[in-house]
Amino acid sequence: MSTNQIPYKIYLEESEMPRAWYNVRADMTNKPAPLLNPQTLKPVTEEALSHIFCRELARQELNDSDPYIPIPQPVWDFYRMYRPSPLVRAYCLEDRLGTPAHIYYKFEGNNTSGSHKLNSAIAQAYYAKEQGLRGVTTETGAGQWGTALSMACAYLELDCQVYMVKVSYEQKPFRREVMRTYGAKVTPSPSDTTQVGREILARFPGTGGSLGCAISEAVEAAGRQEGYRYVLGSVLNQVLLHQSVIGLETKAALDKYNITPDIIIGCAGGGSNLGGLISPFIGQKLRGELDCQIIAVEPASCPSLTRGSYVYDYCDTGRVCPLMKMYTLGSGFIPSANHAGGLRYHGMSSVVSQLYHDGLLEARSVEQTAVFQAATEFARVEGILPAPESSHAIRVAIDEALRCKETGQEKTIVFGLTGTGYFDMYAYQRFNDGHMTDAIPTDAEIAASLAQTPRVPE
Amino acid sequence: MSTNQIPYKIYLEESEMPRAWYNVRADMTNKPAPLLNPQTLKPVTEEALSHIFCRELARQELNDSDPYIPIPQPVWDFYRMYRPSPLVRAYCLEDRLGTPAHIYYKFEGNNTSGSHKLNSAIAQAYYAKEQGLRGVTTETGAGQWGTALSMACAYLELDCQVYMVKVSYEQKPFRREVMRTYGAKVTPSPSDTTQVGREILARFPGTGGSLGCAISEAVEAAGRQEGYRYVLGSVLNQVLLHQSVIGLETKAALDKYNITPDIIIGCAGGGSNLGGLISPFIGQKLRGELDCQIIAVEPASCPSLTRGSYVYDYCDTGRVCPLMKMYTLGSGFIPSANHAGGLRYHGMSSVVSQLYHDGLLEARSVEQTAVFQAATEFARVEGILPAPESSHAIRVAIDEALRCKETGQEKTIVFGLTGTGYFDMYAYQRFNDGHMTDAIPTDAEIAASLAQTPRVPE
Numbered sequence: 071m072s073t074n075q076i077p078y079k080i081y082l083e084e085s086e087m088p089r090a091w092y093n094v095r096a097d098m099t100n101k102p103a104p105l106l107n108p109q110t111l112k113p114v115t116e117e118a119l120s121h122i123f124c125r126e127l128a129r130q131e132l133n134d135s136d137p138y139i140p141i142p143q144p145v146w147d148f149y150r151m152y153r154p155s156p157l158v159r160a161y162c163l164e165d166r167l168g169t170p171a172h173i174y175y176k177f178e179g180n181n182t183s184g185s186h187k188l189n190s191a192i193a194q195a196y197y198a199k200e201q202g203l204r205g206v207t208t209e210t211g212a213g214q215w216g217t218a219l220s221m222a223c224a225y226l227e228l229d230c231q232v233y234m235v236k237v238s239y240e241q242k243p244f245r246r247e248v249m250r251t252y253g254a255k256v257t258p259s260p261s262d263t264t265q266v267g268r269e270i271l272a273r274f275p276g277t278g279g280s281l282g283c284a285i286s287e288a289v290e291a292a293g294r295q296e297g298y299r300y301v302l303g304s305v306l307n308q309v310l311l312h313q314s315v316i317g318l319e320t321k322a323a324l325d326k327y328n329i330t331p332d333i334i335i336g337c338a339g340g341g342s343n344l345g346g347l348i349s350p351f352i353g354q355k356l357r358g359e360l361d362c363q364i365i366a367v368e369p370a371s372c373p374s375l376t377r378g379s380y381v382y383d384y385c386d387t388g389r390v391c392p393l394m395k396m397y398t399l400g401s402g403f404i405p406s407a408n409h410a411g412g413l414r415y416h417g418m419s420s421v422v423s424q425l426y427h428d429g430l431l432e433a434r435s436v437e438q439t440a441v442f443q444a445a446t447e448f449a450r451v452e453g454i455l456p457a458p459e460s461s462h463a464i465r466v467a468i469d470e471a472l473r474c475k476e477t478g479q480e481k482t483i484v485f486g487l488t489g490t491g492y493f494d495m496y497a498y499q500r501f502n503d504g505h506m507t508d509a510i511p512t513d514a515e516i517a518a519s520l521a522q523t524p525r526v527p528e
Numbered sequence: 529m530s531t532n533q534i535p536y537k538i539y540l541e542e543s544e545m546p547r548a549w550y551n552v553r554a555d556m557t558n559k560p561a562p563l564l565n566p567q568t569l570k571p572v573t574e575e576a577l578s579h580i581f582c583r584e585l586a587r588q589e590l591n592d593s594d595p596y597i598p599i600p601q602p603v604w605d606f607y608r609m610y611r612p613s614p615l616v617r618a619y620c621l622e623d624r625l626g627t628p629a630h631i632y633y634k635f636e637g638n639n640t641s642g643s644h645k646l647n648s649a650i651a652q653a654y655y656a657k658e659q660g661l662r663g664v665t666t667e668t669g670a671g672q673w674g675t676a677l678s679m680a681c682a683y684l685e686l687d688c689q690v691y692m693v694k695v696s697y698e699q700k701p702f703r704r705e706v707m708r709t710y711g712a713k714v715t716p717s718p719s720d721t722t723q724v725g726r727e728i729l730a731r732f733p734g735t736g737g738s739l740g741c742a743i744s745e746a747v748e749a750a751g752r753q754e755g756y757r758y759v760l761g762s763v764l765n766q767v768l769l770h771q772s773v774i775g776l777e778t779k780a781a782l783d784k785y786n787i788t789p790d791i792i793i794g795c796a797g798g799g800s801n802l803g804g805l806i807s808p809f810i811g812q813k814l815r816g817e818l819d820c821q822i823i824a825v826e827p828a829s830c831p832s833l834t835r836g837s838y839v840y841d842y843c844d845t846g847r848v849c850p851l852m853k854m855y856t857l858g859s860g861f862i863p864s865a866n867h868a869g870g871l872r873y874h875g876m877s878s879v880v881s882q883l884y885h886d887g888l889l890e891a892r893s894v895e896q897t898a899v900f901q902a903a904t905e906f907a908r909v910e911g912i913l914p915a916p917e918s919s920h921a922i923r924v925a926i927d928e929a930l931r932c933k934e935t936g937q938e939k940t941i942v943f944g945l946t947g948t949g950y951f952d953m954y955a956y957q958r959f960n961d962g963h964m965t966d967a968i969p970t971d972a973e974i975a976a977s978l979a980q981t982p983r984v985p986e
Contacts, residue, residue: 077542078608084535150536151620151911162609162683180638182913182948224908225620244702244953248913250960251904251953446709450682453609455640455706490640492950495702495709502708 079156080323087154088318089141091311094349095134095421097356100428102134102307102420103395106382111526114392122289122391123308124299126197130308137353139311141193142200148192148225149315152181157323158487162451164471171474173467174329175487176320176347177454182248185457185489186343187218187303190312194301195222204297205229209259209284211238212412212459213245214489215303220252229298233259233287237278245493259284266290266388280404281415286388304340305385305394305419313346320484321350331362333470335485337462338366338375338433339412341419347486352430364431365470366422367462369441370510371409374399374418375426375433377516382526383417393524396423399511400519406509410438410497411458416519436465437508442501444468445491457489458497537614538781545612546776547599549769552807553592553879555814558886560592560765560878561853564840569984572850580747580849581766582757584655588766595811597769599651600658606650606683607773610639615781616945620909622929629932631925632787633945634778634805635912640706643915643947644801645676645761648770652759653680653688662755663687667717667742669696670870670917671703672947673761678710687756691717691745695736703951717742724748724846738862739873744846762798763843763852763877771804778942779808789820791928793943795920796824796833796891797870799877805944810888822889823928824880825920827899828968829867832857832876833884833891835974840984841875851982854881857969858977864967868896868955869916874977894923895966900959902926903949915947916955 095101104113119128130139141149160173178186198206205228210216216232223230232254239246239258246256259279260267266286270277277283285302292300303309324331334351336344344366354360368375374397384401385391398417405414418426425431438458445461447468448454456464467485474481491498500506553559562571577586588597599607618631636644656664663686668674674690681688690712697704697716704714717737718725724744728735735741743760750758761767782789792809794802802824812818826833832855842859843849856875863872876884883889896916903919905926906912914922925943932939949956958964 079542081539084537148911151616158609182907182911182950184950221911225911243957244950247953247957247960248950251913251956252908449640450710453606453640453679453683455709492640492642492702492706495705498709499701499705502705 076159076327078161079158080326081156082154082319082322084150086322087149088315089146090138091141092314092318092350092353093133093137093139093311094352095307096137097353098424099356100424102424105392105394106526108389108393108524122300124197124201124203127194127308130311131306142196145193145196152188153315154319155180157320160452163448166451167468167471167475169471169475170478170480171471172480172482173471174484176316176484177487178316179454179457179487179490183214183218183221184492185214185218186313186316186346187215188221189315190303190309190342191218191222193312195219195226195228198299198301199226199228203299205231206299206301207231207288207292208301208303209233209281209288211235211281211414213238213242213493214412216254216256217245217248218303219301220249220254223254224252230254231291232256233261233284235259235279235281235284241496242493259287261287264290266390270387280387282387282401285386286390289386289390304342305415305417307421309342310345310349310419310421313342314349316343316346316486317348317350320347329482331484332481333363333365333483335365335367335463335466335483337413337459337486337488338368338418338422339459340415341422343486343488345419345422348431352425355430365466366426366431366433367466368433368435369409369413369462370435370437370508372399372405372414373435374416376435379520380423380427381523383523385417393526394420396420397426398523399516400522402522403519406511408507408509410500410506411494413459413462434466436462439506439508441465442498442506454487455491456487457491458494460486460488463487534617534785536619537616538784539614540612540777540780542608544780545607546773547604548596549599550772550776550808550811551591551595551597551769552810553765554595555811556882557814558882560882563850563852564984566847566851566982580758582655582659582661585652585766588769589764600654603651603654610646611773612777613638615778618910621906624909625926625929625933627929627933628936628938629929630938630940631929632942634774634942635945636774637912637915637945637948641672641676641679642950643672643676644771644774644804645673646679647773648761648767648800649676649680651770653677653684653686656757656759657684657686661757663689664757664759665689665746665750666759666761667691667739667746669693669739669872671696671700671951672870674712674714675703675706676761677759678707678712681712682710688712689749690714691719691742693717693737693739693742699954700951717745719745722748724848728845738845740845740859743844744848747844747848762800763873763875765879767800768803768807768877768879771800772807774801774804774944775806775808778805787940789942790939791821791823791941793823793825793921793924793941795871795917795944795946796826796876796880797917798873799880801944801946803877803880806889810883813888823924824884824889824891825924826891826893827867827871827920828893828895828966830857830863830872831893832874834893837978838881838885839981841981843875851984852878854878855884856981857974858980860980861974861977864969866965866967868958868964869952871917871920892924894920897964897966899923900956900964912945913949914945915949916952918944918946921945
């Protein structure tokens, strides 16, 4: 393999890094449905959104016409500290599988946040700082987003308040400690620091919390404090926009070596990494320039694309956020307690939802024991210990590579390796000890949860 | 800063990666003193060493004449998975400090082992595999070395048995779990699986163990099993040889931009990272081609260079290994219980010791609260959460940069950022909570420990 012309890691030069984010919505034939005010059921205005998000982010959230948004110089400078991320040729994995497929992965884990989340965290923190705000509030589940935001805020000297899903706060004390090291204030959610938190605690004493609940608390906390806004690490259009840097770099690296992908694979929770990775390729597909299979991989325990409904739903448990049309399992849906890692949000980015609805990508759900098998196999030959979330994409990449072995097809498979699993060793331990199980919700459970979605006339 | 010609990260091309390790001993005027057989006090032979290490490594250990040893192709291929590592210009740290100094760091933490240890682990595992061995045994303290060796062995499908210092085994369950994920068998040391372990347990029931004790157990375990050899992650000449890849890449990156270092700084425990980083520059100094200050930084709680003696000493508690002439605190020395992180070995690489003795480098000891202050400051502006060990080098780099601020000198400072602190959050937590203290051994404690060194006629 040492004589192959394509290096193990394709690094762009600093000068080749994207100078603008790509806004795939501008090129979509069917735009994502607008956010609705939950009271009036009318589309929310930029003015209304500006009370939740900072002004520029509210603008980006609603902008479905400009295909490119320049990356501000200070954000680009921060990107230079950990980007460009490598596009890695998985030579060793190919050898081990004995597949004729060529496998590449875009590795976003080589930064302290351990994931791609930093790409949007620095952008959101920057716009908050630029608007003269004092700080931001957010929620975090598995902890990657909270860590990323803490890092961005430390860099810009902005206050950072994180509501961390309680079960995660307790199981991952070291994630919490990383955030504290970056100066963030971390509160287990639900907490008694907000009205919505107190109500949930009263109704469900002893609850371990959920992302939807932590979102409600963070939004309330931002609204209550002068000079604060709420920020969110996934799902939103603005987040997919910032994450397009993943896809743009991936495409630039492939183009440099004249490689055309046959299959692009990404894990999907809220959809930000997937949306970011695929957006330039979706743009090509929409323009008829590329014929390529795109696969969103989700956990069988939280299967919003493969088993949810495409309807308007609440984004949070407290129902304080705008309504979003998306593939959803219902805002009350909580994955089984044995589900490890992230990808546990009940809904899906409205961009990804619309693209899926229009047949521009397909979706597949995988069970977590199979995911951890793939993670371990990958770690042992490629060196990197992957995050459980990323390992969903690895699972399907390996499955597709093995299919190529059967058919003899020399397909080019590209997948997103969104992060590392260094703070997920509790889950790995369960797997290593043989204690990990799968948990798939019943149709009745999903139907009951979906029955709680709001009624919005078409 | 965005217009500066030197990028944030200098990456070599794959084709620019070193093809041979540099053996600084070949160029040293005063060679390191030979290893001695503890019974006969005669220099150990390659034959005798081959019962402990695999043959090629025994050869490398004693080779002080060949300046370059080719890197075997399979090792080089493995290096390609995570190397070259970036030489980073610390623009943000410079800005924050307001220093005219130019600060660079060679970052070795972008791999799952989280440190430079992988550079030697893959080499040692490769030679074991090539010799047809079944497996290797080793010790690990903070856990980086054990993790690195586990990764290398998983890649080469070699059995890996790790004796982990018990206090670390208990405080760092997740480090242990990473090793298990890579298929290693991890045993807390002292254990009842070895004679030496049983003796130590009998004498000191409830002991948390030490590196010296874990080394003895690993050596015994290797000797007892057919097809096994012992491997060590620091101190030895062979390890410094493999780690020269750090210095060679650093020099190549600096040369690429015509940068001449004024100060090179590395943390020093057993001396492998420091020795590897500085060796090509020491070579230049020895040839009169470079006038540059080189600083070894050690913890004030384990100050082998600054307060130890340059004598022959035991390398391990069980006294089963050859004697080594080195700066040592005595093989019974154990840092105070409140000492965080690695850099807790009682002695120092004989190469580094001889270079220090000959005035080719200087040494400085720093206290751990000051180290964690530097670590936190660095993390917040440069993004990367550093390992406690690496942060010793950061402390002195910042001190020197601040001195430049006073004097107005535009010095070029290069330091080794050996790894990340993701598995050291327990120590960060103590610091964040204000519970971290310094602990400096008294002269009497060091003298008592040094009184136990063996008597070797000059």
